[in-house]
Amino acid sequence: MIPQLSWYLALSAVLFTIGVVGVMIKRNVIAMFMCIELMLNAVNLTFVAFSSFFHDISGQLFVFIVMTVAAAEAAVGLGIIIAIFRNRESLDVDDASTLKL
Amino acid sequence: MTGILFILFAGLAIGCATSMVVQRNPLYSAISLIGVFISLACLYVMLAAPFIAAVQVIVYAGAIMVLVVFVIMLLNVEEEERRPLRLRFLIPVAVILAAIFFAETAFIIYFVQASPVTLSRNVSDVGLTSSIGGGLFTTYLLPFEITSILLLMAIVGAMTLARSGGLLSSRAAVVPGDQVFSKELLDRREPGDLSAVTTHTTKEAAQLLGVDKGTK
Numbered sequence: 001m002i003p004q005l006s007w008y009l010a011l012s013a014v015l016f017t018i019g020v021v022g023v024m025i026k027r028n029v030i031a032m033f034m035c036i037e038l039m040l041n042a043v044n045l046t047f048v049a050f051s052s053f054f055h056d057i058s059g060q061l062f063v064f065i066v067m068t069v070a071a072a073e074a075a076v077g078l079g080i081i082i083a084i085f086r087n088r089e090s091l092d093v094d095d096a097s098t099l100k101l
Numbered sequence: 102m103t104g105i106l107f108i109l110f111a112g113l114a115i116g117c118a119t120s121m122v123v124q125r126n127p128l129y130s131a132i133s134l135i136g137v138f139i140s141l142a143c144l145y146v147m148l149a150a151p152f153i154a155a156v157q158v159i160v161y162a163g164a165i166m167v168l169v170v171f172v173i174m175l176l177n178v179e180e181e182e183r184r185p186l187r188l189r190f191l192i193p194v195a196v197i198l199a200a201i202f203f204a205e206t207a208f209i210i211y212f213v214q215a216s217p218v219t220l221s222r223n224v225s226d227v228g229l230t231s232s233i234g235g236g237l238f239t240t241y242l243l244p245f246e247i248t249s250i251l252l253l254m255a256i257v258g259a260m261t262l263a264r265s266g267g268l269l270s271s272r273a274a275v276v277p278g279d280q281v282f283s284k285e286l287l288d289r290r291e292p293g294d295l296s297a298v299t300t301h302t303t304k305e306a307a308q309l310l311g312v313d314k315g316t317k
Binding site for chain 1: 102103104105107111114115118119121122127130131134137138141144145147148149150152153156157160161164165168169172173175176178184206210213214227228232233235236237240241244245248251252254255256258259260261262263
């Protein structure tokens with residue numbers, strides 16, 4: 001029993017859906033942030049699976065760049081979260097529904 | 102054998118992801134997310150991509166999650182409290198739409214499986230560090246450089262966001278080479294005045310601050 005490409009794609013779709021559901025039902029900013037990371041990882045799995053099955057290196061390079069973007073996003077996103085917390089004393093997105101900090 | 106391993110790691114990934122969404126304490130969510138990252142790294146190894154697997158563990162499970170856990174502990178996040186459900190009338194609509202979506206997905210997967218195209222996996226050097234480095238510094242050199250600029254912007258942005266207040270007002274225009282003080286710093290009688298006082302030389306600055314005793 002050897003894993004087919006479709007297995008990996010199905011797993012990636014399931015993980016991405018769980019991430020989307022998390023972003024929609026969570027109210028804590030940090031939890032939403034982690035769900036976005038999960039969605040990025042699901043897409044990475046698709047890239048690596050295609051790259052491995054088609055013997056093309058480009059997919060893994062894209063994954064490398066996606067990881068860099070995720071790291072940058074983590075730095076800036078957590079900075080924004082700290083700024084929101086400092087002004088609102090809360091991490092609930094409903095308390096920060098106006099764009100004014 | 103590889104099929105059993107795939108099912109093991111895929112189950113672990115889905116279980117950890119579900120637990121991450123269900124948990125109310127953000128710290129438990131973060132630890133579940135680390136489980137997802139580790140099992141995805143194992144899947145990358147099975148896909149013959151050892152470099153990406155190593156980077157996944159180092160960057161995601163290491164760096165990013167340490168940052169997230171650090172912020173969770175710094176802000177002392179409490180558990181999410183339950184709130185009354187609004188928009189309750191939309192639940193049946195959501196169930197119907199989800200059923201349609203799953204039917205569509207099953208339809209597509211069935212016809213993709215029925216098509217005769219099969220992909221072979223034979224040994225190649227795709228996924229090894231040398232081939233990734235070769236691609237990164239030849240074909241994809243421009244994206245690589247753009248990524249470095251993006252990281253620089255992230256550093257500057259994070260520092261700007263996390264800085265507390267500042268000694269100058271946001272309207273202060275600063276020329277490079279000048280030395281700038283806030284008025285509050287120079288004159289104790291005006292606390293809270295953050296407008297800028299500019300000097301052009303170090304000596305002038307020392308006179309303004311009152312530390313110019315030695316040269317008199």
